[in-house]
Amino acid sequence: MNLILLHEADFISSDIVRLSGHRLEHIIKVHRAEPGQQLRVGLLNGNIGSGQITSLDDQQVELRVELTRNPPPPPPITLILALPRPKMLKRIIQHVTALGVKKLVLINSYRVEKSYWQTPWLDEKKLFEQCLLGLEQAVDTQMPEILLRKRFKPFVEDELPELSQGSHKLVAHPIGGTSCPMDLSENCTLAIGPEGGFIAYEVEKLKEAGFHSVHLGPRILRVETALPVLVSRLFPSS
Known part of the structure; x- marks a missing residue:
């Protein structure tokens, strides 16, 4: 630590x-x-x-x-993340916290298995413990807020427009879209899908909510690799 x-x-x-x-x-x-x-x-x-x-x-x-x-200033980003498989969840929570993300929403997706939502690692106490490890690593003190949303469509239609209001809206998707921007100066809401990415329907729903599809090039990365690359690319000085 x-x-x-x-x-x-x-x-x-x-x-x-x-x-x-x-x-x-x-x-x-x-x-x-x-x-x-x-x-x-x-x-x-x-x-x-x-x-x-x-x-x-x-x-x-x-x-x-x-x-x-004062603790280091956080990057102005809200992260929307399809729930990872349980064995990856601990590491990803630590990575997200160490990167300074202060609002994380774990959501459902077609490629998220129902059993993932039953993992004990979603317990509030266990999430808190993983966040502490991320803070200790990064020399930060500000605990992130983590929200759990088990229904994709109601979240995207009813909550996401207000949650992402006034921000640069991006969905990371390996197919199509444009190259991920660098060094943003405004608030950003970034959606990252599960392994294999969001399905076409989910990408379209996010686009209807004002999100633009972006990629990191021809290589398809695992979520735990793509996440820090995307955040660091968007806010390299944070």
Whole structure:
């Protein structure tokens, strides 16, 4: 972890935190820290700063913290993503969070198997845990919002127009369309399909909602590869 994330409950005074569990283990085994050492810390949904170890044993660590910096600004993107297969979902949630995406909508699609929606990895607590890993990796503190939408057509017709209002609307599709734009300066709503892409009907429904089809060239990439490439291409400075 590149950032030790703190929670409000960790504070035992205005500037002292007490940690145990996996964060203590990381501080001991990875940082090999000692009293007096400075570590990079951040308050969940708050600022980033440093924490100086004031006491440390095999049960707990106490740090005096100073949180003075804002977290990195997020790219102005809303991501609409067809629900990935469960074994990919954990990694993708971490990738999305590390890339700074703050609004993710997981949707159904024809090529999304019904069983995917039964995975325990969609549990709110498990999604939260994967987001924490992404924040720790990217040195960020702002937790993303994740929405689950199990019905494609009602979502696209009833929610998506308002959700994407005032933004650059793009649907990543390997067939047809134009090359994905680079370095956008305006808000963007990006829709990415499942492995194999959205079916023609779904692409048409998205186009009816104002989305334009874009691609990354002749190579067809897996979702977990295409996603970071697309976000980085659209907002390379984020």
